[in-house]
Amino acid sequence: MTTLPPNDTTRLKVLWFLPTHGDGHYLGTSAGGRNVDIHYLRQIAQSADQLGYYGVLLPTGRSCEDAWVVASALAPLTQRLRFLVAVRPGLQSPAVAARMTATLDRISGGRLLINVVTGGDPVENRGDGIFLDHSERYAVTREFLDVYQRLLAGETVNHAGEHLHIEEGKLIFRPVTPNGPPLYFGGSSQPAIDVAASTIDKYLTWGEPPAQVAEKIASVRQAAAKAGREVTFGIRLHVIVRETDEEAWHAADKLICHLDDDTIAAAQKVFSRMDSVGQARMSQLHGGDRSQLEISPNLWAGVGLVRGGAGTALVGSPETVAARMREYQTLGIDTFILSGYPHLEEAWRFGESVLPLLPLEDATDRSAAGADMGPFGETIANSERPSAAVTSRS
Numbered sequence: 001m002t003t004l005p006p007n008d009t010t011r012l013k014v015l016w017f018l019p020t021h022g023d024g025h026y027l028g029t030s031a032g033g034r035n036v037d038i039h040y041l042r043q044i045a046q047s048a049d050q051l052g053y054y055g056v057l058l059p060t061g062r063s064c065e066d067a068w069v070v071a072s073a074l075a076p077l078t079q080r081l082r083f084l085v086a087v088r089p090g091l092q093s094p095a096v097a098a099r100m101t102a103t104l105d106r107i108s109g110g111r112l113l114i115n116v117v118t119g120g121d122p123v124e125n126r127g128d129g130i131f132l133d134h135s136e137r138y139a140v141t142r143e144f145l146d147v148y149q150r151l152l153a154g155e156t157v158n159h160a161g162e163h164l165h166i167e168e169g170k171l172i173f174r175p176v177t178p179n180g181p182p183l184y185f186g187g188s189s190q191p192a193i194d195v196a197a198s199t200i201d202k203y204l205t206w207g208e209p210p211a212q213v214a215e216k217i218a219s220v221r222q223a224a225a226k227a228g229r230e231v232t233f234g235i236r237l238h239v240i241v242r243e244t245d246e247e248a249w250h251a252a253d254k255l256i257c258h259l260d261d262d263t264i265a266a267a268q269k270v271f272s273r274m275d276s277v278g279q280a281r282m283s284q285l286h287g288g289d290r291s292q293l294e295i296s297p298n299l300w301a302g303v304g305l306v307r308g309g310a311g312t313a314l315v316g317s318p319e320t321v322a323a324r325m326r327e328y329q330t331l332g333i334d335t336f337i338l339s340g341y342p343h344l345e346e347a348w349r350f351g352e353s354v355l356p357l358l359p360l361e362d363a364t365d366r367s368a369a370g371a372d373m374g375p376f377g378e379t380i381a382n383s384e385r386p387s388a389a390v391t392s393r394s
Contacts, residue, residue, distance in 0.1 A: 010334045011361035012325075013054040013234070015084060016347050017339035018044055018074075020058060020065040025342055028267070028306040029258035034342055036065075038073060044344050045074045048081055051351030054362060055082030057236075057337050059309075060117050062124055068100060075108040080362065084113040084184060084337070089144035090130045090137055091119070095169045097144075098151040098180075105175035112177070116141065116185040116200065118192070120276025121308075134275045138191035139163060145183070145199045152180030184234065188216065188277040197223035200231060202335060206282055207237035207312035209296035214331045221332075234335030235328055238303050238313035241340070241350050245298075245316045252315050255341060256290065256302050264290065267306040274308075282311045298324050313340075318353040325358065 018041055025032030034040070048056055058067035071083040085104070087097045105112040118137045119125050125132070132140060143161040147169065150157045157169040175181065185196050186204035196203045203220050205213055217233055224231045240255070242248040271283050286293055286301040293302045295312070298320055304311020314321045325336060340346030377386035 010329060011359050012329065013335040013361050014355060014358065015055045015057055015082075015335070015337045016044070016048040016053045016350075017337065017343060018056050018058050018070065019339070019343045020067065020070055021061075021063045023342050023344075026254070026258045027256050027303065027341070028263045031258055038070070040344070041070060042074060042077055044347055045078050045081060047344065047347050047351070049078040051347065052355060052360065052362070053081065053347070053351065054335075054360075055084055055111070055113060057084040057115070058086070060086035060088065060115070061119075061121075062127060068104065071112075072104060072107070075104070075111065078111075080111070082111045082113050083108065084115050086115040086117040087144075087148065088117055088119065089141040090125075090132055090163075091128055092144075094144045094147040094164065095151060095157075095166060098148050098171055099173075101148075101152060101180060102171055102173055102175040105177050105181055106173065110176040110181075112175075112181045114181045114183050115204075116145065116183055118187065120274045120279055121270075122275060123273065134189065135191055136163075138187075138189075138195055141195055142199070145195070149180065149183075149199070186236070186278060188281055192277070193220055193223050196220055196231060197229065198227045202232045202234050204234045204236055204335075204337070206278055206310045207235055207299065207314075208281065208285070209299060210327055210331060212281075213328065213333070217332045232334055233332050234337060235333050236310040236337045237339075238310065239321060239338050239340045239346065239350050239354075240300070240313050240315045241318055241321050241346075241353055243317060245320055248315045248317060248320075252293075252300050252302055252313065256305060259290070259305060264305045267308075271308055279308060282309070285312065310339075318357060321350075322354050322357040325354075 019036055023034045023036050045056060058071055060067050067085045071085050075083060101112065101114060118141050119130060140163045143164045147157050147159050147164060147166055151169055151171050152175055154174060157166050159166040182201040184202045184204055185200040197220060205216050220231055240248050240252050242251055268283065271279055282304050285295050286304060290305060293300050295301050298314055298316045300313045300315045301311060303313050314324050338350065340350060379385060
């Protein structure tokens with residue numbers, strides 16, 4: 001097995017994605033679509049657990065199954081896997097969110113991570129009863145997090161702010177994780193960066209080219225330093241991995257082979273109504289033009305033609321994709337949240353071919369499994385075991 005020379009002592013956290021909004025073999029079509037139910041999500045979660053992923057991200061919004069319910073159902077069915085679940089300032093009370101957090105953290109044995117999501121689609125926000133503009137949402141987020149974090153730390157909270165009023169708020173049952181689970185957060189606007197600098201543990205960016213990611217990291221680091229804090233960084237990407245670069249690019253083309261111009265235009269129209277700076281940056285990477293999708297070496301923007309949020313994929317062989325990930329690592333990224341279509345097969349493909357090439361936190365120890373001879377590979381002629389017991393490319 002080929003490994004990459006280390007260029008950083010940081011151990012990486014690699015998470016997978018639970019597609020509670022749907023899954024399939026192609027984008028923008030029902031052709032090749034797959035039924036996503038709790039049984040399928042269980043398969044993905046248990047596969048990710050077995051393969052050694054650090055955790056899984058559960059998306060939030062009206063296009064998805066409820067993340068808290070799904071995580072609660074899957075936590076008892078996994079052993080080490082962490083669940084990155086969203087709290088929604090403006091949609092949830094911080095006191096109720098703190099109780100939910102403490103409960104899920106306890107029943108999962110401390111395997112909860114929190115994703116702070118402000119919401120970037122005004123139409124969806126209004127459907128959820130949120131009638132706040134962009135700056136107001138971040139003002140609410142700041143107040144929400146002040147109350148939420150103090151409750152999780154065990155304080156009795158009295159808060160009278162512009163948007164929130166809490167009297168004698170407290171938790172009876174505390175989280176397993178001291179002061180509550182770590183907070184993940186993404187946002188490209190200045191108000192979002194200000195919130196991240198003062199309150200967040202891990203700042204997330206969508207998969208922009210390395211130069212743009214470097215600029216964003218520098219901006220957040222500078223803001224955090226002014227607040228007397230340090231912030232760590234993660235990135236959200238899709239992956240398309242095959243044995244060779246050529247095969248991977250063919251798979252990327254196949255993923256969008258059912259897309260027509262009308263479908264792309266309709267999706268881009270929806271994205272244009274959003275007030276999310278991050279979504280605008282994603283859309284600008286391709287401009288709705290399917291002819292210019294490799295926006296940086298091995299970084300492909302085809303997913304963003306019809307998918308909101310994370311819209312780029314790393315494309316290539318296991319060695320190529322691992323090398324691109326290490327490039328982001330040198331910028332300061334220590335956490336990768338990945339996905340691929342379909343999510344069950346691609347969790348295995350990436351887990352077996354790329355994870356062994358990376359310096360992982362909580363890496364799965366396969367030595368014990370190797371001691372009992374597998375099985376790794378099918379028995380040859382019903383009588384002989386394959387000579388090398390490996391689970392990834394050699």
